[in-house]
Amino acid sequence: xxxxxxxxxxxxxxxxxxxxxxxxxxxxxxxxxxxxxxxxxxxxxxxxxxxxxxxxxxxxxxxxxxxxxxxxxxxxxxxxxxxxxxxxxxxxxxxxxxxxxxxxxxxxxxxxxxxxxxxxxxxxxxxxxxxxxxxxxxxxxxxxxxxxxxxxxxxxxxxxxxxxxxxxxxxxxxxxxxxxxxxxxxxxxxxxxxxxxxxxxxxxxxxxxxxxxxxxxxxxxxxxxxxxxxxxxxxxxxxxxxxxxxxxxxxxxxxxxxxxxxxxxxxxxxxxxxxxxxxxxxxxxxxxxxxxxxxxxxxxxxxxxxxxxxxxxxxxxxxxxxxxxxxxxxxxxxxxxxxxxxxxxxxxxxxxxxxxxxxxxxxxxxxxxxxxxxxxxxxxxxxxxxxxxxxxxxxxxxxxxxxxxxxxxxxxxxxxxxxxxxxxxxxxxxxxxxxxxxxxxxxxxxxxxxxxxxxxxxxxxxxxxxxxxxxxxxxxxxxxxxxxxxxxxxxxxxxxxxxxxxxxxxxxxxxxxxxxxxxxxxxxxxxxxxxxxxxxxxxxxxxxxxxxxxxxxxxxxxxxxxxxxxxxxxxxxxxxxxxxxxxxxxxxxxxxxxxxxxxxxxxxxxxxxxxxxxxxxxxxxxxxxxxxxxxxxxxxxxxxxxxxxxxxxxxxxxxxxxxxxxxxxxxxxxxxxxxxxxxxxxxxxxxxxxxxxxxxxxxxxxxxxxxxxxxxxxxxxxxxxxxxxxxxxxxxxxxx
Numbered sequence: 001x002x003x004x005x006x007x008x009x010x011x012x013x014x015x016x017x018x019x020x021x022x023x024x025x026x027x028x029x030x031x032x033x034x035x036x037x038x039x040x041x042x043x044x045x046x047x048x049x050x051x052x053x054x055x056x057x058x059x060x061x062x063x064x065x066x067x068x069x070x071x072x073x074x075x076x077x078x079x080x081x082x083x084x085x086x087x088x089x090x091x092x093x094x095x096x097x098x099x100x101x102x103x104x105x106x107x108x109x110x111x112x113x114x115x116x117x118x119x120x121x122x123x124x125x126x127x128x129x130x131x132x133x134x135x136x137x138x139x140x141x142x143x144x145x146x147x148x149x150x151x152x153x154x155x156x157x158x159x160x161x162x163x164x165x166x167x168x169x170x171x172x173x174x175x176x177x178x179x180x181x182x183x184x185x186x187x188x189x190x191x192x193x194x195x196x197x198x199x200x201x202x203x204x205x206x207x208x209x210x211x212x213x214x215x216x217x218x219x220x221x222x223x224x225x226x227x228x229x230x231x232x233x234x235x236x237x238x239x240x241x242x243x244x245x246x247x248x249x250x251x252x253x254x255x256x257x258x259x260x261x262x263x264x265x266x267x268x269x270x271x272x273x274x275x276x277x278x279x280x281x282x283x284x285x286x287x288x289x290x291x292x293x294x295x296x297x298x299x300x301x302x303x304x305x306x307x308x309x310x311x312x313x314x315x316x317x318x319x320x321x322x323x324x325x326x327x328x329x330x331x332x333x334x335x336x337x338x339x340x341x342x343x344x345x346x347x348x349x350x351x352x353x354x355x356x357x358x359x360x361x362x363x364x365x366x367x368x369x370x371x372x373x374x375x376x377x378x379x380x381x382x383x384x385x386x387x388x389x390x391x392x393x394x395x396x397x398x399x400x401x402x403x404x405x406x407x408x409x410x411x412x413x414x415x416x417x418x419x420x421x422x423x424x425x426x427x428x429x430x431x432x433x434x435x436x437x438x439x440x441x442x443x444x445x446x447x448x449x450x451x452x453x454x455x456x457x458x459x460x461x462x463x464x465x466x467x468x469x470x471x472x473x474x475x476x477x478x479x480x481x482x483x484x485x486x487x488x489x490x491x492x493x494x495x496x497x498x499x500x501x502x503x504x505x506x507x508x509x510x511x512x513x514x515x516x517x518x519x520x521x522x523x524x525x526x527x528x529x530x531x532x533x534x535x536x537x538x539x540x541x542x543x544x545x546x547x548x549x550x551x552x553x554x555x556x557x558x559x560x561x562x563x564x565x566x567x568x569x570x571x572x573x574x575x576x577x578x579x580x581x582x583x584x585x586x587x588x589x590x591x592x593x594x595x596x597x598x599x600x601x602x603x604x605x606x607x608x609x610x611x612x613x614x615x616x617x618x619x620x621x622x623x624x625x626x627x628x629x630x631x632x633x634x635x636x637x638x639x640x641x642x643x644x645x646x647x648x649x650x651x652x653x654x655x656x657x658x659x660x661x662x663x664x665x666x667x668x669x670x671x672x673x674x675x676x677x678x679x680x681x682x683x684x685x686x687x688x689x690x691x692x693x694x695x696x697x698x699x700x701x702x703x704x705x706x707x708x709x710x711x712x713x714x715x716x717x718x719x720x721x722x723x724x725x726x727x728x729x730x731x732x733x734x735x736x
Contacts, residue, residue: 011055016048077490079411080371080442081519082345083481085113086221086275087453088171088337090471093196095123096203098216099468101341104348105458107472111446113453114439116342117268117277120216121470123204124320126338127169127192129308130178131162131185138163160185164308171473173335173450177225180331189325189336190308191220198317205320209285216282217265220323221340223275223476225332226564231588232533235567240271242329245280248307248322250289253298257291257306259324268342272331274565275476277340280323290319335475343453345446345481346373352435354379354416359429361420369440370414371484377409378436379416381427388434397424412484414440446481450474482519504578510546514586517573520566523551523626526638528692533587536692545585546574547692549625549635559625559696562588589625591696592689594642595666595674598651599703606656612702614654622650625694639691645684658707668698 011019021044024031034041087107091099099121107113134142142161149159162185167178181187195201210216224241246259260283268276282288291306292298293316302309307322323338355365380388392406397417400406403425408417418427427433453474458466485493496512504510507527514525526547532540548562548570571586578584596619602611621628623642629635648660665685666674679685689695 013048013052016051017045020044020048076410077412077487078485078518079374080484081480081482082373082442083111083113083446083448083478084342084344085448085453085474085476085478086223086277086335086340086342087115087456088221088473088475089119089121089339089341089456090125090473091121091123092469095196095468096200097207098122099466100461101458101466102461102463105341105456106347107343107453108455108457109448109453111345111443112347112441113343113345113446113478114348115456115458116344117219117266117279119219119339119341121339122208122216122218123196123200124208124338125194125196126323127194127315128167128336129190129192129310130165130167130180130183131188131190131308132165132183133185134161134163159303162308164302164310168335168337168475171337171475173223173475175334177332177334180325180327180333181329186305187327189327189333191323191325191336191338192307192310192315193320193323193338194315194318195320196318201318201320205288206285208282208288208320210282215284218262218280218282218323218338219340220278220280221276221335221337221475222269222272222278223333223335224269224272225334226274231561231590232536232585233587234534235564235571235586238271238273238568239329240273241327241331243272243331244326244328245278246324246326247283247288248290248324249287251291253292253300255291260287262323277342288321290321293319337473337475343478344441345443345478346439346441349438349440350436352438354433354435357381357418357427357429357431357433359426361426362417363427364415364417365433367414367416367435367438369438370412371440371442372409372411372414373439373441374409374411376437376439377411378438379407379409380434380436381405382432382434384428384431388432388436390436394424400424442481443483444481446478448474448478450477452478480519482521502577504574504582504584507544510544510574510578513574513577514546514548514570517570520569521551522548522566522570523560524549524635531692532583533585533692536690538691542581543583543585544578545587545692546570547587547589547638549589551626559589559591559694561591590690590693592687592693593668593696593698594677594687595668595699595701596647596663596697597666597701597703598647598663599661599705600651600654601658601661601707602704603656603658604707608704608706611654611656612704615651615657615702615704616700618650618654619647619700620697622647623695623697625696636694639689639693641689642687642695643684644679644686674699 105115245262249258262280266279295301383389394406397419400423406424500509510527511525528545531545550560626635644663648663652660665677677685
């Protein structure tokens with residue numbers, strides 16, 4: 001029989017009342033009219049209410065047993081994961097001095113966020129430019145001009161023209177990544193540092209230089225494009241991008257530009273391999289400036305190694321200096337901006353009382369908050385003669401030997417537990433326990449689209465609130481937020497945990513561990529033993545490949561694909577749990593794209609359009625890689641061939657379909673359009689998939705006709721044309 005714990009009593013309050021009313025004729029037949037409001041009926045309802053509360057408490061016994069079992073196993077539920085992101089700040093336009101902000105500034109939103117680092121908020125704005133190469137048409141149009149410039153400046157080669165192109169305008173991220181190496185003429189990204197008012201440029205440059213104080217730092221936010229074109233590319237530590245940060249000085253028209261290399265104080269991007277902030281030390285004010293940009297004063301403005309030429313007089317007058325990012329290895333960016341700071345979905349609490357020790361063993365204290373970040377949690381105990389002393393956070397007190405000052409934190413429940421003097425020290429009796437720092441929060445509610453956050457409350461280094469107006473721009477969506485694990489989820493995870501014991505040995509171990517990665521959103525995992533993905537070679541001893549498919553709602557193309565951050569997260573989680581001799585790869589999905597055309601007869605009384613849409617949805621759902629795909633709703637099986645006859649059966653099961661008159665499979669061509677898969681003598685076709693491949697339906701064409709029309713399937717399938725972005729505008733004719 002199945003191991004399903006039954007409810008001890010599933011009767012509700014209404015059931016209890018009806019049971020007692022049904023027993024009235026047997027015990028008190030003279031009571032013939034127990035209406036609502038009758039004193040006797042009120043007594044029955046009172047006893048039913050008392051019984052309902054007792055049954056509710058009785059039904060909690062199985063849940064208490066489950067929790068007690070988890071406690072004995074030392075398996076707490078996983079805490080919520082906090083969403084992270086980047087914001088860019090702008091001071092009041094009237095400001096001419098920097099405003100340092102402490103970490104932990106509150107960014108208000110649907111959930112609360114906090115800044116993760118300090119920032120010297122500079123009284124400037126930034127606009128990013130690139131030197132965009134000319135297109136073929138532009139090159140042809142400007143050929144005579146470029147030839148003339150070659151003769152004028154006596155150049156050996158024809159000059160390469162470019163257009164000064166602003167990117168990430170209004171502080172927003174770009175949907176199309178900017179390729180610094182292949183998409184620019186000088187492999188550089190240029191950030192124009194601008195003043196809000198041209199009258200204050202001298203004051204602001206003096207402020208940037210720091211004056212007599214220590215030099216300030218500029219925070220530059222970077223969001224690299226982390227796409228993974230090859231789903232089977234090797235996932236491991238990414239090599240840092242080789243870049244140089246420089247800032248210009250003020251130089252005359254006749255001088256060559258001067259670039260001062262900036263020192264990197266801190267880099268949370270890990271070498272521009274992940275979104276983060278690069279903190280650059282600014283030089284003294286006499287080394288901050290911009291070369292002459294006006295072509296009337298310098299005919300060679302923007303030529304060669306000089307910054308991009310800007311022909312807008314308003315921007316020219318506000319230009320303070322240029323920050324240049326020069327790359328010597330592949331770099332693609334979706335956003336860059338100044339005055340940036342990282343944020344996460346947590347709130348910080350400091351010096352929170354926990355309780356007073358009674359001197360007993362295995363004491364446990366409940367914190368004032370749940371969903372605690374263990375990485376930043378600091379607990380202190382008031383030790384005799386020493387005052388408050390920080391204790392060590394450990395995963396398990398049972399492995400300790402002796403009276404060590406340690407404790408165990410349950411971040412999901414918000415509790416701390418101390419030892420018994422043999423495994424961990426008992427806090428001295430009567431001594432106070434407090435939390436010096438505690439950051440709490442998380443959940444899927446923190447995954448907000450760009451532009452959702454707009455307000456910030458910050459403190460200066462003296463601890464005083466910053467009263468200046470600060471504008472917040474959120475260029476990218478916050479992500480990685482996930483809810484805490486529920487009791488049902490941990491119960492489903494428990495059998496697999498007891499099997500793998502945090503060690504990946506069998507294929508099921510790899511699969512179960514990958515599904516447990518906190519906050520990853522993995523919907524399906526396939527393990528391919530002995531398969532080396534880079535060479536598509538099977539039967540390679542010692543190799544195991546873990547295919548990860550993220551969750552995604554809906555059944556529309558394209559199918560869900562794992563990006564590089566997800567694959568890296570799963571790889572890091574599994575890497576410490578795999579055998580040392582195993583050669584492990586975490587890979588994405590290799591999709592085989594196809595199109596489908598099908599002809600159906602529609603039953604009288606059903607709309608042809610509605611039936612056509614239902615047939616398309618049924619076919620897409622059946623071939624979907626995750627739920628509800630496949631015959632078992634677990635996703636289309638890996639490597640299983642596509643059979644037109646099988647898909648005809650799926651289409652025939654749609655309500656309103658009388659008969660399927662044929663179904664054709666197509667594969668896309670590199671030149672555009674589709675090619676039909678060859679059918680056998682019976683008119684049926686099959687599309688073979690390799691053992692590591694899944695199907696991806698690009699287009700479905702349904703030809704529907706009334707009952708008995710005998711419609712036939714399409715023999716050609718063409719891709720849907722892209723929508724025309726132009727707008728039709730009427731032209732007014734000239735009037736004499």
